[in-house]
Amino acid sequence: MSEFSDLLSSYIDEKEIKVYSLLEYCNLDRSTMYKIINGKRNPTSEAVFQKIAEFLHLTPVEYRKFKEAYLISKIGKDLYYKRKYTEKYLVDFPKNFSGEPVLFLDDLRKMKDENEYKADRARQASGNTSGCAVVSTHLELNHLLYYMISSETQKTSGKIALLLQPDYGFLLNMLSSLKPAGKLKIEHTFCISKTNQMTENHEIYNLMYLNKILPLYFSSLDYHPYYFYEDIFSHYYSMNGLSCMVLTSEFAITCNSEYTMGIFYKDPAVVSMLWSLYNSYQDKCQPLFYAADYLSMDGNDFDSPIYKEAPSYVLQPEACMVPFVDRQILDAAIVPEFPDRETAIGQMEALLHVNQAKMENGVCNVYFTKRGLADFAAKGLIKEIPEHFYRPLTVKERIRLMERILPCCRNGNYRLLKKPLNQLSDNLHLCVNNNFGYLLFNNIHNRTICLIINEASILTTFIDYLSSLDDSGLYTAEETTEFVYTLICELKKQK
Template identity: 40%
Template sequence: MSIFSDSLKHYIERNNIRVLPLARYCDIERSTVYKFITGKRLPHSLELVEKMAQFMRLSPLETEKLKNAWKIVSIGPDIYYSRKSVEDFICHFPCKPFSPLPVPSISVSDNVRQDCTVLSSQQYIDNYVHQIILAEANKKHGKIGLFLQPDYPFLFRLLSSLNPSGALIIDHIICLQPKPFFNEQHQAYNIQYLTELFPVYINGLNYNTWYYYNDIQALFHNPGTLPCMILTSDAAIMCTADYQTGFYYTNPECVTTLWTLFKNNQDKCSILFKPVSMSPENHLMLFDSIDDSTIEAEKHITGIQPEACLTPFITKDILLDRFNHDLPQSDYMITSLAAIFAKNKTRISHDNFRIYFTERGALHFAETGLIEEFPDEFYHPFTISQRIYLLKKIQMCCEKDFYRILREPLRQLPENLHLCVRENDCELTYNTNNGKTVFLIICENQLFEIFNDYLSNMDESNYYTPQEAIAILQRIIDKLI
């Protein structure tokens, strides 16, 4: 038996479905249906599952559950739930600033000793975390060290809304699972952690995440230990993994020793992300990151973003016409961008370029002439004739199935998400709360594999057919003519 056969048997018995009429309706043998019910066989396609659901008069929700059960058995639970975790991450990628959680009012004099304060509840821990983080953010040169998992909502909501008055550096060490591992809600731990981390990156802080591999459950959920550490330049908190019990230290020697331990552990870890600000003054590092010379045009690229990727169709003439020539070293930047755009055009000709985008994103480009892949300061809005030209190029790519327009559940893709997977790396481009555009490389291989698997095996029900996509774009073009 399997989750699919159990579900199928349940619906057949509940709705008093006779097997022979069901088999005839689906144009299969009655014995085949019995094999489905006993788990000895699996329907050969999702279309057959939908046909069975239609005959059994299932509701849309029940049909979706039956289809999901079929997918779980078809590809295996680990792959299925990994892909669902990526889809949830994409659909809920942060776009707006976060507001901090309310802070409990607790007298700081309770349980205080000379250099150590006992923190006997999460309210106490929240209160002291709030105090030391805000105090550090108000310093001219502040530093914060975090050795904990991104599963402490109060802290990460605080960091996601923090507005430092000086130069604040945050270094964070987390533990990742060396192989796929899921929580009780079937969410992949490593993807769930990204969901918690990214609001801090969106806030535009100088925030650096480091990682190492270990068994998270054994390491952080061992009773009687204090595995979590929060450090500032003059204070430290050590607490349990459930953030219910801990100690607050202010002794300078103790704080210095804990910082030494933190730095020693950091030296043994690897950097999780490499963010590069997309600004004119940072163009050398930016173009090196985007156009690594080791990445040949024959290498495949897959992207998902609100608007279609236009770079393969931006000719040298359009680039010269629209680029902001007032920027320093504009000639060099134009030459570099032209080479990158030409390489993407070659990828399309070799069928090595696939882009998933939304109707809303295409409409936004048609109305504004703006593309979110590059900051506005790099270029002027495209003219109406240029927009029509570029949209027609996208149409041609939709006809060849190189470009695909997303439908539910990805139709309302967050406008701040631009995810690109190459042969050997994965990149995200997003706008921070302070208006900066950041190009971020994901350095951990397992995350790359998970994102690559999702985009390489996109469910056909998630995007329109080429004919439907062409019709959608034509309606948008007609509004411009």
């Protein structure tokens, strides 16, 4: 028996369904239907599953449970929940960033009243003459971290190092809200799972950690994460003593992975030794991401894989228009202030010509939303390109680009997204293949950041999810073509 067959059997009993009527409605032979009911085989297709569900007259709640059980029986529980969490991650990707600091005041209020907090901070930071102090509660730990990091942000050239998992909400929220007085470099080393371990709530640790650290990039901080592979449970959640560490130029804390106890150090020799220990660990690790400005006014390297690597999948709100931009549009739309404008336009033209051929030859699958394409048709803005580099495209230019993507729509490489991905954030652009990938988004200063993924399991997670999308999550080639053509006709009426 399987979860699906158990649920099917219970529905048949509860609703007093006659199996003969069910198999006739589904156009199945008796043997096949009984094998499905007894868990010896799965429905032969999605269409057969839908026919069974229709005949059972399920409520919306019952149908959701039935569909989930069917998919689990089809692909396995682990893979099902990994794809569901990946989908949730993509749908929940933050839609905008106001530039306001992440609020962590509720955590501060939970500590103690302000006067007592100041007294504690002064006593812990400077009153202790031994060079170290015992930290016995989560509250005390938060006090000291707030003091350490606040002090470091006032320096002309500050530095912070973290050796802990990205699961310390108070600390990460505090860091993402910082506005340093000078330069502040944040280095973060943590463990990720090579096998995509999941929490008890079916969350993929690696994506959950990615979600936790992204606000530091959005806040435009000088943040550098490093990773090493290990079993997350055994490394951080077993009996490993004071396995976590937070360092600044003057202070250090070592603590347990529950962040409930530790030791605070201010002796320069001890702090220096812990920095040496941290650096020795980091030397054995790899950068998780490389952050780069996309089309920076400081100059561009068009030999970068950002521009030249062909993605297998592109997921973004609007259709991928960039490869179909021609020299005429570049000459007319790119602002005069673009660095080394004529040379850059020549490089862009050559690069776009190559990428257009890749798109037309079906190398890449592009998934986008009706909302995003309609927004392009209305405004003439390509979200992948920072607005200050070009003027909005004219109606004529918009029509020309949309006509150029029609062949890609007809051959099924450009597809519109259905629920839930049709609610994709306007701030998310994901491009991946088996060896390379990046996230493109705007930070709080409206600078377009390209976060190059440097770790294989994250790429694998995205590739697996995107390659599994089918007609249940995508409009057909014909439906996509019809929508694009309708927008083109509407624009032609404006000319």
